[in-house]
Amino acid sequence: MGLHLTVRDSDQIGRAQQAHVLREVDGHRLDRQNGGILKTCSDGDQFFDLFTKEAEFVKAKCNGARVHTFGWNGGALRLTVRGMRWRWLGLILLALFRFILERLGVAVIDPFGEAAAARAMKGIDTVALYAHAPCGYAYAQDMDFNTVVDRLFVAKENVKRAIPGIKVACFVHIRHEDGRPRTYFVSRDSWMRYRAAA
Secondary structure (H helix, E strand, C coil), rough: CCCCCCHHHHHHHHHHHCCCCCCECCHHHHHHCCCCEEEECCCCCCCHHHHHHHHHHHHCCCCCEEEEEEECCCCHHCCCCCCCHHHHHHHHHHHHHHHHCCCCCCCCCCCHHHHHHHHHHHCCCEEEEEEEECCHHHHHHHCCCCHHHHHHHHHHHHHHHHCCCCEEEEEEEEEEECEEEEEEEHHHHHHEEEHHCC
């Protein structure tokens, strides 16, 4: 069923765990009183467990499991676009191309705009960015675990640039070789120090 961790990913995950960079999720520390916006991969082998965990974390802080979810292949990794300082120009082009493409039967979605709309509609100020391992999208892009986490923090910066004032937290959901799924919080500062020391 599904993919298995590569030897390289298993090694990188083990090293990150030994360095205490992957932390058990301490759900009460995140501001989720109004719920959470979840940006994740839609992987059928991992989504249910990942979503269930996120819903538990939100439910502990909010009156119910209020999780506004956006899922597509690659999830948060799809938010690692470059050139965010030129986003205003991109939005102008997006509006023009959306007008044309939608008349040709092509749906055009801006994932940053979708998150901003969810924030406005639901009053949710916290985005949870999730990556997972193993990940078919990452493997197809020739990304190992360390690269995936590096890109997760690029996605975080992009979300914060696109939606000023939003809170963003990064998580990795790992299905270990023994079959047990675990969700970890990853601090940007801890990860950057870890990567610099490697």
